[in-house]
Amino acid sequence: MIADIRQEFTGKTATDVEESSGILKLIELILKTSIISGGSDIHIEPTETSCIVRARIDGMLKEIFVFDRDIYPPLSSRMKLLANLDIAEKRKPQDGRFSSTIMEKHYDFRISTLPIMTGESIVLRILDKSKVMIKLEDLGMHPENYRKFRQAMSAPYGIIFVTGPTGSGKTTTLYAGMNAIKDVKKKMITVEDPVEYQMNLIQQVQVNPKANLTFATALRSILRQDPDIIMIGEVRDKETLKIAIEASLTGHLVFSTLHTNDAVSAITRIVDMGIEPYLVSGALVAIQAQRLIRKVCPHCKIKTEIPRDALEEIKPFIPSNYQFYKARGCDKCNNTGYAGREMISEVLVVDDKIQSMIARGAAKEDIAAYANQNGFISMFQDAAIRAANGKTTIEEVYRVAKS
Numbered sequence: 001m002i003a004d005i006r007q008e009f010t011g012k013t014a015t016d017v018e019e020s021s022g023i024l025k026l027i028e029l030i031l032k033t034s035i036i037s038g039g040s041d042i043h044i045e046p047t048e049t050s051c052i053v054r055a056r057i058d059g060m061l062k063e064i065f066v067f068d069r070d071i072y073p074p075l076s077s078r079m080k081l082l083a084n085l086d087i088a089e090k091r092k093p094q095d096g097r098f099s100s101t102i103m104e105k106h107y108d109f110r111i112s113t114l115p116i117m118t119g120e121s122i123v124l125r126i127l128d129k130s131k132v133m134i135k136l137e138d139l140g141m142h143p144e145n146y147r148k149f150r151q152a153m154s155a156p157y158g159i160i161f162v163t164g165p166t167g168s169g170k171t172t173t174l175y176a177g178m179n180a181i182k183d184v185k186k187k188m189i190t191v192e193d194p195v196e197y198q199m200n201l202i203q204q205v206q207v208n209p210k211a212n213l214t215f216a217t218a219l220r221s222i223l224r225q226d227p228d229i230i231m232i233g234e235v236r237d238k239e240t241l242k243i244a245i246e247a248s249l250t251g252h253l254v255f256s257t258l259h260t261n262d263a264v265s266a267i268t269r270i271v272d273m274g275i276e277p278y279l280v281s282g283a284l285v286a287i288q289a290q291r292l293i294r295k296v297c298p299h300c301k302i303k304t305e306i307p308r309d310a311l312e313e314i315k316p317f318i319p320s321n322y323q324f325y326k327a328r329g330c331d332k333c334n335n336t337g338y339a340g341r342e343m344i345s346e347v348l349v350v351d352d353k354i355q356s357m358i359a360r361g362a363a364k365e366d367i368a369a370y371a372n373q374n375g376f377i378s379m380f381q382d383a384a385i386r387a388a389n390g391k392t393t394i395e396e397v398y399r400v401a402k403s
Contacts, residue, residue, distance in 0.1 A: 001026055002071060023078045026071070031109070031126075032102050033064055038340065040126055040167070044079075046072045046119035058294045058341050059167065062334065076113075076120055083111045091115055097194070105130070110194065127196055136176040139169075140342045142382045144375070145288070148347040152286035153181055159248035159283045163260040164290045169343055170257045171196060173290065174231055177255060178202060187226060191218045192233035207233075215240040223247055232256040238274045245275055248283040262379065263289040263348035264368045267358055281350075281358035290345040293383055293400045296393050297333035301325040306394045314384040317377075322388035326395070342391070344382040344401060 005022035030053055034042045039055035046052075051072035053065040067075075080087050083096030094113045099106065108127040113120045137146065152160055160177075162170045175197060182188055182201045193207035193215070203225075205218050215232060216239040222230060223243075235241045235256050248254040260266045266287045270280050304326040327337025348371055350358070357367050372378075383401040387394050 001029065002067065005071065005074070023074050026075065027078060027082075028100075028102070030065065031100060031107075031124075035102055035107065035126060035128075037062070037064065037334070042124040042126065044072075044075070044122040044124075045116075046076075046121075048118055051075065056167075057334070058336070058338055059292060060336070072119060076122055079111060079122060079124075080113070083109075085111070085113065090120055095194075108196075110196070129197055133179065133197075134172060134176050136173075136180045139173060139176055141345055142377055142385070144377055145345050145347045145382070148349050149177075149286065149288055149345075150180075152347070152349060153177055153253075155253060155285045157248055157251045157253055158285035159244060159254040159256065160285050161256055161258050161266050161287045162290065163258045163263065163266045163287060165259060165261075168291050170290065171233070173288070173343070174255055174257065175199070178229070178231055181229065186228040188229040188231070189222050189225060189227045190231040190233070191215055191222065192231075216243060219243045219247070223252075227252060229253045230255070234258075241270065241273055241275060245279050245283045249279070253285075260289065263287040263346050264364050264371065265289075267367065268364050271358075271361075277361050278359045281355040284350040284355075284358070286350060287348045288345055289348075289379060290343050291379060291400050292341040293344050293386065293392050294338035294396050295340045295342055295391055296325050296327050296396075297330065297337055297339040299332045299339075300328040300330035300337065301390070302328055310394055310398075314381075314388070317381045318384055318388035323390050324387060324394055325390050327393050337393075338396070342386070344379050344386065346377060346379045346382065348376065 001022060005026065008022050030042060034055040037055055037057050039057050041056040043054040043061065044051065046069065049069055051067040051069060052063060054061045054063050077087050082098040085094045085096045093115065095111065097108060097110045099108050106129060110125040110127060112123045136150065141149065162173050164170050178188060184201065188201065189203045189205065191205045191207060195204045195206045198204060207213055207215060207218060215236065219232065219240060220243060230247060230252055232240065232244055232254065235244060235258055244254050244256055258266050258269060260269050267280065271277055302325060304324050306324050329335035329337045333339040353370060354367060357370065380401045383392065383397040386392050387397045
């Protein structure tokens, strides 16, 4: 394929090369390889001598192609053309999106370019529509956490936060939640940056800073649209948070995301952002914190014993008939020992007692202690139960869930 592209180069102008079929085939191969491997992002990075293509598979980057440097310029130009970006602009970051049908399935790709010393780094986010239309019950939540989250969603008003680091599946959870409660009788509006998946029965607003349509300005307008349920893609500043809290106190159910490590930290984060504790206590319904943990490959996993100190720590909450496994690696899992990911989560339901603790400005540790006494299942517990049931490894539990 590379030889064909080089053949097409000779005696042709730059525009002809960008239009060449060889480059299109190469792009299709990159996309196809990443999708078959189960990738979520594709990184195309030029170096002094080559062009490296890596895919993020189960949260880890893996090199899938290395090309000679001369393949990079037509490849990057063609990708920019696909997403309607300015080919001549190489000094400024650009964002765009395009769609493609691969293996008879429709995918959207979000593209971001960033000028670096050796050219431009291009990152594609693979958006698979079928993945996001997952039902809430299929997300693999702990049964008790699922019950709490489902119950929180039936609140008449208030704010529900889903928190976690970037790439922890927050958007998927929010979409699954919105899908579960969407109804002809309810007006549902979302503000997102960008709108990743389009859904029926839900009005979706795309943030556009150039047109001065920020999260805050969009939210103000949305409140005049008589909504029942509002979803805010991300709370990034005090102004947006304040409007969201006020909306939740005036009879709207609001869903949003925050970047915090665990559920209890979200309370202190909101207060630290400058919202009065009495407003927070009245508005919060529940907070779900989540991460994605890699599942051990079923084809090559081997039984193992875990160190005594680790076992002592998790013994109180794992099932009595436990069996731990360790990852080995085989052809089926690209020799990583892991195949696929699933969600671990913790759900903090804000009851009357926690409301009064927030209003009084109680310490994070006190709220956590009260929650633990009242059946709170932490992410670490959720992950440890999965390891004890043979779904993941104890190494993965400590890597992802031990804060």
